[in-house]
Amino acid sequence: MQEELVEPEDHAAAAAFLPLPALPPALDGRDGANRARGGIAQTSARNDIEAVRLWLAEYVASPHTLRSYRKEAVRLMLWSTNTLGKPLSSLTREDFVLYEQFLAAPSADWADPERPRRGRERRLFDGPLAPRSRRQALGILGGLFNYLVAAGYLAGNPLALRRSRMPQAARSRRVERYLDQALWQQVLDGIDAFPQDTPRERQHYERCRWLIRFLYRTALRASEAAQARAGDFERRRGRWWLRVVGKGGVEGDVPASDELMADFARYRAFHGLPGTPAPGETRPVVLGVAGKDERPLTSTAVYLIVKTVFRRVADRLEADDPAGADTLRRASTHWLRHTAATHQADAGTDLRYIQKNLRHASIETTGLYLHADDDARHERTTAAPNMQLGDIAR
Structure with missing residues (x-):
């Protein structure tokens, strides 16, 4: 059974309620290269964990969305700190190019089937993410960075530079997830x-x-x-x-x-x-x-x-x-x-x-x-009298 989330009375309570991985002090983002300097901050978050927790608290009333968003935030923070030795608040556009490549081919230890599905040592991938799943993951993270910029926590959103690679045909494709x-x-x-x-x-x-x-x-x-x-x-x-x-x-x-x-x-x-x-x-x-x-x-x-x-x-x-x-x-x-x-x-x-x-x-x-x-186009086309090869030659 999935965990049941109880909506706290306010965002401060929600922020304390949401579990996220612990980060070493040197990588907690307190001094991240992309931290906003000056101006009036809209949040009292002091480090990346507190900032991400505040963003997640916005979705505490939607458990399915919350789990999805938390998963993407945890993946990124663990990859950033373990692979690059950088906090989330120091990531650049070049780092996200590498991260997108990682999502397409995560290393074996990230998708080890021997790891449990829950707990601190759980595996975070079942295997490579399909193009659509990668777009969804980066879209969620783009929303996170937009939020942190608006909150005065980050100076900019490196994902704002990312060019959409979704082909026009895919954007206009009919919805197929339905029952006839x-x-x-x-x-x-x-x-x-x-x-x-x-x-x-x-x-x-x-x-x-x-x-x-x-x-x-x-x-x-x-x-x-x-x-x-x-x-x-x-x-x-x-x-x-x-x-x-x-x-x-x-x-x-x-x-x-x-x-x-x-x-x-x-x-x-x-x-x-x-x-x-x-x-x-x-x-x-x-x-x-x-x-x-x-x-x-x-x-x-x-x-x-x-x-x-x-x-x-x-x-x-x-x-x-x-x-x-x-x-x-x-x-x-x-x-x-x-x-x-x-x-x-x-x-x-x-x-x-x-x-x-x-x-x-x-x-x-x-x-x-x-x-x-x-449907009508298909029916009219396939119901038309079949032309013989001889007819075509003439």
Whole structure:
């Protein structure tokens, strides 16, 4: 089970809460070559560990993001101090060229399978990082350095000089991490095949059934679903809406269909609750398995429930649909967001509405979910009468 992170009351408490590796005093960044000199600092951080800990504290409410960001910060600090003998606050653009090469081919001791997965002596790599993973790692670190520059801790961001090497074709590539209509129906059918013989099995079944439908019909992120409260559903002009606070604190409204509200009423009735949520009701939309604990789930818990559902359905499909089973084993909560957007686009929903539903800043991002034109082009092309070689010669 993944560690559960409890949100501290403030960033100072959060900073003390986050574990990071100890560094020797000579390499703690207190006198780093890239430290900001003069000016008014926006943080009291005295060394690199304190500065990085403050940055991580900004993400303490998003456990999945926090773990990912902490992993990249730890990798960089250990590589910098162990390989270069430099603190993080002395790194240059040339150092990051070497680091990117290291990510593509980490030395054997960094990926030693004999090392444990947890603890101070754990291995930090399973092997070389793929190009996409390297871009993601450096993007996260670029965000870290931007933050430390804005905080007045560093003088500059060496990663700001890095030229993006992502080809245009990759930037415009369609989103492919979604379930097609047939596989989505297999997921729904698979959940209905879950055992329900004992009260505990029935509780698990009802929660899985509701959570999967809730994520699909609202296209919420895992963190948004975990924090959603019953009172966030509100009725306006005879229609239900779900109020959502997403990434960066951006608020939005998502249409709630009659089907979604019927599924919600069923789920609440199973736990002895009124079918219609009350205005201002603080009870979580997704309850603990027994329905008694009114604390919201963590985004990690939502993620693990969905992964378990996909794995169980994949096991059921393995014999008859191995390709579908493989897809489900790779799928996660974010695939349901992509699936919802793709199915809406395939059904002809106006792209502007999908953009608002997903709360995308740019409609170009939403356009990556348009697959219907590609499907039609493929069908028209492959369905055309086959030309004979003789016809071509004439």
